[in-house]
Amino acid sequence: xTAPVYIHGIGMTKFGSFEDxxxxxxxxxxxxxxxxxxxxxxxxxxxxxNFMGGSLANQEILGAIVANDxxxxxxxxxxxxxxxxxxxxxxxxxxLSIMSGEYETVLIVGAEKMKHASxxxxxxxxxxxxxxxxxxxxxxxTFPGYFGTVANRYFYETxxxxxxxxxxxxxxxxxxxxNPYAQxxxxxxxxxxxxxxxxxDPLGLFDCSPITDGGAAVVLSSKPSNIxxxxxxxxxxxxxxxxxxxxxxxxxxRVSGEKAYEKAGLGPEDIDVxxxxxxxxxxxxxxxxxxGFFPKLQGWQGVxxxxxxxxxxxxxxxxxxxxxxxxxxxxxxxxxxYQLVRQLRGNAPNQLTKxxxxxxxxxxxxxxxxxxxxxxxRV
Amino acid sequence: xxxxxxxxxxxxTKKVYCSSCGKEITNEYDVxxxxxxxxxxxxxxxxxQFAHLAPYTVALVQLNNTKAKLTARIVDQVNIGxxxxxxxxxxxxYVFKKSEVLHNS
Numbered sequence: 001x002t003a004p005v006y007i008h009g010i011g012m013t014k015f016g017s018f019e020d021x022x023x024x025x026x027x028x029x030x031x032x033x034x035x036x037x038x039x040x041x042x043x044x045x046x047x048x049x050n051f052m053g054g055s056l057a058n059q060e061i062l063g064a065i066v067a068n069d070x071x072x073x074x075x076x077x078x079x080x081x082x083x084x085x086x087x088x089x090x091x092x093x094x095x096l097s098i099m100s101g102e103y104e105t106v107l108i109v110g111a112e113k114m115k116h117a118s119x120x121x122x123x124x125x126x127x128x129x130x131x132x133x134x135x136x137x138x139x140x141x142t143f144p145g146y147f148g149t150v151a152n153r154y155f156y157e158t159x160x161x162x163x164x165x166x167x168x169x170x171x172x173x174x175x176x177x178x179n180p181y182a183q184x185x186x187x188x189x190x191x192x193x194x195x196x197x198x199x200x201d202p203l204g205l206f207d208c209s210p211i212t213d214g215g216a217a218v219v220l221s222s223k224p225s226n227i228x229x230x231x232x233x234x235x236x237x238x239x240x241x242x243x244x245x246x247x248x249x250x251x252x253x254r255v256s257g258e259k260a261y262e263k264a265g266l267g268p269e270d271i272d273v274x275x276x277x278x279x280x281x282x283x284x285x286x287x288x289x290x291x292g293f294f295p296k297l298q299g300w301q302g303v304x305x306x307x308x309x310x311x312x313x314x315x316x317x318x319x320x321x322x323x324x325x326x327x328x329x330x331x332x333x334x335x336x337x338y339q340l341v342r343q344l345r346g347n348a349p350n351q352l353t354k355x356x357x358x359x360x361x362x363x364x365x366x367x368x369x370x371x372x373x374x375x376x377x378r379v
Numbered sequence: 380x381x382x383x384x385x386x387x388x389x390x391x392t393k394k395v396y397c398s399s400c401g402k403e404i405t406n407e408y409d410v411x412x413x414x415x416x417x418x419x420x421x422x423x424x425x426x427x428q429f430a431h432l433a434p435y436t437v438a439l440v441q442l443n444n445t446k447a448k449l450t451a452r453i454v455d456q457v458n459i460g461x462x463x464x465x466x467x468x469x470x471x472x473y474v475f476k477k478s479e480v481l482h483n484s
C-alpha cells in the first residue's frame with residue numbers, strides 16, 4: 001500500500017538577476033515561503049534540485065545547508081541532479097519518499113545562481129548536459145544547437161516556419177507580462193522576435209530561454225490538502241543527437257507522459273492547464289505533440305490557431321514559461337508546480353476563467369535525456 | 380567509420396546492450412564517411428572551447444548504406460539534402476565538406 005501525496009505549500013523567489021543574493025539565499029527564501037504557506041512546523045526530509053551549484057556557484061552540500069540554515073534538525077537531505085530536470089526529479093523523489101511511508105512531510109526546493117557568469121561560461125557548463133566524451137561534443141554542437149537542428153528539420157517536414165516559433169515566444173511573453181515573478185515583463189512584437197539576434201539558426205534570442213537566478217519550493221505531505229499529486233512519472237532518452245531514432249521526437253517526454261496518464265487513469269483530453277518545459281520555442285511545440293495534446297508534426301498548427309493561449313483549448317505555460325518567466329535551472333521544475341497549484345487554487349497570474357481541476361507539469365533535462373511528468377488534481 | 384548494429388538498430392555510438400533484445404551488441408561494420416545533410420544549424424553563440432570558430436555549422440549527417448547518423452562540423456554553408464563527405468578529423472571531431480566542392484577542387 002502506498003501513501004497518498006498532497007501539496008501543502010508553495011513558494012518562489014522572483015526570477016531575474018540578483019547580484020546580491022547567493023545560491024543559499026535563493027534556496028532559503030523560496031523554502032521559507034513554502035513552509036509558511038503550508039503552515040507546518042515539522043519537516044521530515046529535504047530534497048534539493050540543482051544543476052550547476054558546484055561549477056558556477058562553487059557550492060555543494062545544498063541539502064544539508066538548507067536543513068541547517070532553516071534549523072530543521074538532523075533530518076536526511078539530498079541534492080538531485082538531472083540537468084534542467086533537476087527540480088522535477090527532486091520533486092519526484094519527495095513524492096516517492098512519502099508514497100513509501102518513510103516520511104510524512106517533506107520540503108523540495110530548487111534554485112540556480114547563473115547571472116554572475118559570462119554567456120560563454122554558462123554555455124560551456126550547460127553543455128555538460130550532453131555526453132561530453134564523444135565526437136558530437138568535439139564537433140561543437142551546443143545545447144541550443146541541438147534544438148536549432150531539430151527546428152530546421154521540423155520546418156522541412158511540416159509547413160512550420162520561424163514565424164510559428166515566434167508565436168510561441170510571443171504567447172509566453174504575453175503571459176509573463178501578468179506574472180510579477182517573471183524575468184521578462186516588457187511587451188514585445190512578432191517583428192521584434194523575428195528580427196532578434198540569431199543564437200543558432202533558426203533560433204533567435206527570443207526562441208531561447210534566458211540565464212536566470214531564482215528559487216522555488218514545495219511542501220508535500222501524506223496528510224490531506226485540496227491539491228493531490230495524482231501521478232509522478234519519469235523516463236530517459238538519448239543523450240546524443242546522433243543517437244535519436246527520430247530527430248523530431250523526444251521519447252523521454254512521450255514515455256514519461258504515457259506513464260503519468262496511466263498512473264492517473266487520465267488522458268491528454270482530461271488536462272485543463274499545462275506547464276511544458278519550453279527551454280526553446282521549438283521544444284514547447286515538440287513536447288506538446290509528445291504529450292498527446294496535438295498529433296505528431298501538428299503542434300505548430302495548434303499554436304497558429306491560438307489553442308495554447310490562456311483562453312485556448314489547452315493553455316500551455318500560463319506562467320510565461322521558461323522563455324519569459326526565466327529558467328534558473330534547478331528551480332524550473334518546481335516553479336512549474338508553483339504556477340499550477342495557483343491555477344488550481346484559483347489565484348494564478350493569467351488565471352483560467354473556468355477554475356481548472358487537473359494540471360500537468362513536464363520538466364525536461366538535457367536534449368531529451370530526462371523527462372519528468374507530474375499530474376495534479378484539485379480535490 | 381564503424382557502425383554498431385543489433386535488431387536493425389544502427390548507431391555510430393557503441394552501446395553495451397541492445398535496447399530491443401537485451402543481448403550484448405557484437406555486430407559492427409565499416410561504412411564510408413559519406414552521406415547527406417539530415418539537418419543542421421549555424422552556431423553563433425559558441426561555448427568557450429569553440430569561440431574561435433564561431434559562427435560555424437554543425438549538421439546531423441545521414442550516412443550512406445546505414446540507418447546510422449553522425450553529428451559533424453561542416454566547413455561549407457549547407458542545406459538539408461546536400462551531399463557531404465569527410466574532409467578530416469580534428470581533435471575527435473568529424474569535419475565534413477560538400478561533395479561537389481571536393482569534386483571541383
